Amino acid sequence: MVKMEKFFFEVIVVGSGLSAKTTIVSLFKKGIIPFWIENIQNYKINDDRTTMLSPKSFKMFKELGLKDFEKKSFPTKKINIKTQNQKNFTVFEDKKSLPICYLTENNVLHQELDTLISKIEKNKKLVKVKDEIRSIKSDSDNNEIVLKSGDKIYSSLIIGVDGANSKIRKIQNIKTKDHGIKKFGLVAIMEHETSHPNVSWQVFSETGILALLAKDIKPNKRAVSSLIWSLDKKQIDAIRNLPSKDFEKKVKEEFGSSLGDLHLISKINEWPIFRIDVPNPTGTRTVLLGDAAHSIYPLAGQGFNLAIGDILQITDTMLWAKERGLDLGSRVVLNKYVNNRKFWVNSVTKMTDSIDWFFSNTSNNSQNTFGSLLSVSNNFQPIKHQLVEIMKEN
Numbered sequence: 001m002v003k004m005e006k007f008f009f010e011v012i013v014v015g016s017g018l019s020a021k022t023t024i025v026s027l028f029k030k031g032i033i034p035f036w037i038e039n040i041q042n043y044k045i046n047d048d049r050t051t052m053l054s055p056k057s058f059k060m061f062k063e064l065g066l067k068d069f070e071k072k073s074f075p076t077k078k079i080n081i082k083t084q085n086q087k088n089f090t091v092f093e094d095k096k097s098l099p100i101c102y103l104t105e106n107n108v109l110h111q112e113l114d115t116l117i118s119k120i121e122k123n124k125k126l127v128k129v130k131d132e133i134r135s136i137k138s139d140s141d142n143n144e145i146v147l148k149s150g151d152k153i154y155s156s157l158i159i160g161v162d163g164a165n166s167k168i169r170k171i172q173n174i175k176t177k178d179h180g181i182k183k184f185g186l187v188a189i190m191e192h193e194t195s196h197p198n199v200s201w202q203v204f205s206e207t208g209i210l211a212l213l214a215k216d217i218k219p220n221k222r223a224v225s226s227l228i229w230s231l232d233k234k235q236i237d238a239i240r241n242l243p244s245k246d247f248e249k250k251v252k253e254e255f256g257s258s259l260g261d262l263h264l265i266s267k268i269n270e271w272p273i274f275r276i277d278v279p280n281p282t283g284t285r286t287v288l289l290g291d292a293a294h295s296i297y298p299l300a301g302q303g304f305n306l307a308i309g310d311i312l313q314i315t316d317t318m319l320w321a322k323e324r325g326l327d328l329g330s331r332v333v334l335n336k337y338v339n340n341r342k343f344w345v346n347s348v349t350k351m352t353d354s355i356d357w358f359f360s361n362t363s364n365n366s367q368n369t370f371g372s373l374l375s376v377s378n379n380f381q382p383i384k385h386q387l388v389e390i391m392k393e394n
Helices: 018-029 055-064 106-122 167-171 233-240 244-255 302-323 331-361 364-379 381-393
Strands: 006-014 035-038 050-053 074-076 078-083 090-093 101-105 127-130 133-138 143-147 152-160 177-192 199-204 208-217 223-232 262-264 269-277 286-288
Touching (some): 018 055, 074 208, 152 167
Parallel strands (some): 006 152, 035 127, 078 199
Antiparallel strands (some): 050 101, 143 152, 177 223
16 A cells, blocks of 8 residues: 555546556556556456457557457457348458457456556556545545545546446446346357357347357367357346256257357356446546446447547547646546547447347347348448448447
8 A cells, every 4th residue: 555645646547447457558658647546355357258349449459568469369350140030140241351350358458457557567657556435525626535544635637447336426426327237248158069260140039149259269170259148137047057058058049050069168157237328427527437437238349349439539638638738637628528439439329229129129020020131231231331330440
């Protein structure tokens, strides 16, 4: 613990997860040295999920200097999508056969970001404490932050990257619409006998959205994919507790035979899926990023890519402000950030909400009609390419 009585820091970052760590490193790379408040509890890396990074997000992590990140990521050049009763998959791919996204294990990102942050700390260019915020008083001059330890810290700007249950959001009374936990995600690693390199799959079925994200080929030439299955509260317990063989059978029933026999080669983990809207993710000298600002349904990795977009935009906005000698926590700076982000965040949120609502509330006939339209879109390449570009840009 760093002992302090009264210190002023231009920027304070609050959070412990991937988005918080990415924010720290991104700011540092641009010459902005933040003060970091981690959760008082030890943050244990145990995240078996796989993230679909857009090309823009992938490029950002490469530029941050993650050493082995690129070697441990798997490009996806095609995404095959269908409804459960649709006979054939609709193929989404880039015109130039470039990757649509890159699959990366969250644990890899944690480990590599931790290594970079450790180097920054050793060079004494980052001050970090593990503590909790007791209170914040914000006025036209600064933020006064009182920690649980009793220490006081002052800052121009607080960046809250502390997740869907953001304490910063609550303390600063930032208006929020909390839709609660209506879905859960199941994650596991599946081995399958048919190999389709650089291809990922997604099926919209009665139980939820099931994705198999291509990873690598094992020595026995059987392919390995990361399974992500979005389910509602009624379904999660029944499916999660199935014996391995029954679970494999259930996945194949939902997915079909395109990948041949499927075998579970990991434990099954689950996590709650929050759905939260924050119309304006700013308060007095405060800005929220990532899940603290918008927690959406996990379709095609859009949630984490939105967080990366937030980080890129807040970094650019802060550089813009510093070039003009502006107060980083001023309303003019925060408004510029919000105006540059709100259209894209709102668009992605509405898109994921619409898809989730459709498959949660419509009949099989309606969903089959949707599947037929997907098939028809094979004859309308411009439409598909436009959807691909949206996925790549987030």
